[in-house]
Amino acid sequence: xxxxxxxxxxxxxxxxxxxxxxxxxxxxxxxxxxxxxxxxxxxxxxxxxxxxxxxxxxxxxxxxxxxxxxxxxxxxxxxxxxxxxxxxxxxxxxxxxxxxxxxxxxxxxxxxxxxxxxxxxxxxxxxxxxxxxxxxxxxxxxxxxxxxxxxxxxxxxxxxxxxxxxxxxxxxxxxxxxxxxxxxxxxxxxxxxxxxxxxxxxxxxxxxxxxxxxxxxxxxxxxxxxxxxxxxxxxxxxxxxxxxxxxxxxxxxxxxxxxxxxxxxxxxxxxxxxxxxxx
Ligand SMILES: [Zn+2]
Numbered sequence: 001x002x003x004x005x006x007x008x009x010x011x012x013x014x015x016x017x018x019x020x021x022x023x024x025x026x027x028x029x030x031x032x033x034x035x036x037x038x039x040x041x042x043x044x045x046x047x048x049x050x051x052x053x054x055x056x057x058x059x060x061x062x063x064x065x066x067x068x069x070x071x072x073x074x075x076x077x078x079x080x081x082x083x084x085x086x087x088x089x090x091x092x093x094x095x096x097x098x099x100x101x102x103x104x105x106x107x108x109x110x111x112x113x114x115x116x117x118x119x120x121x122x123x124x125x126x127x128x129x130x131x132x133x134x135x136x137x138x139x140x141x142x143x144x145x146x147x148x149x150x151x152x153x154x155x156x157x158x159x160x161x162x163x164x165x166x167x168x169x170x171x172x173x174x175x176x177x178x179x180x181x182x183x184x185x186x187x188x189x190x191x192x193x194x195x196x197x198x199x200x201x202x203x204x205x206x207x208x209x210x211x212x213x214x215x216x217x218x219x220x221x222x223x224x225x226x227x228x229x230x231x232x233x234x235x236x237x238x239x240x241x242x243x244x245x246x247x248x249x250x251x252x253x254x255x256x257x258x259x260x261x262x263x264x265x266x267x268x269x270x271x272x273x274x275x276x277x278x279x
Contacts, residue, residue: 047096047159048111049118050152050166051103054125054140054179062124066093073102073120081147088147096155106172108165109229114172119155123148127181137183145185152194164229164277166195167252174230174248175241182255198253198272203265206272212265213257218242221262224270225249227278238262 025037055062059078066072074094081088094100102120106112123144128135140148156166168184169177190197219236225245226234232245247260253269 045159047117047119047155048161048165049108049114049172050155050159050161051114051118051120051169051172052148052167052180052184053102053120053122053169054127054181054184055122056125056127056179058126059124062122063091066122071102071104072100073122074100075119075121075151077121077123077144077147077151079124079141079144081143088143088150090147090151096159103169104173104176106169107231108167108172119159121148121151123180125180127179137181139183140180140185145188149189149192149194152189153192156194162277163190163193163196164273167229168248170248170251171230174232174245178248178251182251182258186252186255196273196277198269198276202272202275203268206268207264208268210264210268212263213261214264216262216264216267218262221246221267221270224267224274228270228273 025035027034027036053073055065055076057065062076066076072094074092074096076091076093078091081090083089096119099115100120101115102122103114103118106114108114111117123140125140125144126138128137130136152166155161168186169179170181186195187197189195217236218238219234222232222234222236222242225232230245230249232242233239242262243260245260246262246266247258249270250258250260250266253273254266257263
């Protein structure tokens with residue numbers, strides 16, 4: 001039986017290669033034709049990551065920089081999205097199958113140069129202004145977030161992007177970037193299935209009765225963050241690089257305190273994320 005089956009498969013392939021198969025699946029490409037009647041089972045999406053940004057400049061300047069400047073992104077969510085027949089409109093600047101230049105030097109979970117494998121969404125938002133008390137972050141409008149959520153849901157579904165691969169620019173380039181900042185509503189979006197979020201009971205389990213702001217050995221946190229996906233040293237010392245990475249993690253998962261200090265709650269959140277997404 002096996003021999004017959006193999007023989008019939010070989011015959012089908014031979015017919016196909018000889019050009020006797022169904023001609024309805026032939027695409028004309030000028031000087032030659034492509035037969036798309038057979039498709040391999042062995043394939044997946046090239047896009048593995050979704051990266052969120054803010055532009056730090058206004059609508060006009062954002063569009064200028066992302067279309068004529070040094071960078072680009074697949075999508076741009078305006079400060080006040082236009083609504084056509086009841087549906088908000090996002091600008092698509094680069095087709096998803098092409099590479100946009102939004103991530104720069106970047107690393108996540110052992111992979112680098114995320115421009116190769118990601119879709120980038122830029123959101124018009126001023127970012128922060130430096131004032132006497134420190135940085136003042138500017139909120140996103142509910143209409144912008146609704147548009148970004150609808151867009152992200154669609155991108156995630158089409159490319160089968162896992163929750164832990166929906167990231168901030170500051171997650172993948174923490175020494176250079178702070179966007180989309182601590183006011184980006186990651187928890188709210190995770191409630192709609194967009195991106196990762198730890199389960200509070202699991203965070204409490206790892207907190208194990210400690211005060212949230214109790215100091216912890218930085219080596220534990222360095223190891224946990226590296227295991228989750230961040231690129232950072234694991235030498236047990238508190239240096240500028242570690243503080244910036246911890247702050248980037250806090251901007252995403254504990255926006256109430258983004259000081260970059262290694263504390264018990266930050267460690268517990270990291271452990272809860274590892275339990276949920278890395279086991
Ligand atoms: Zn960015």
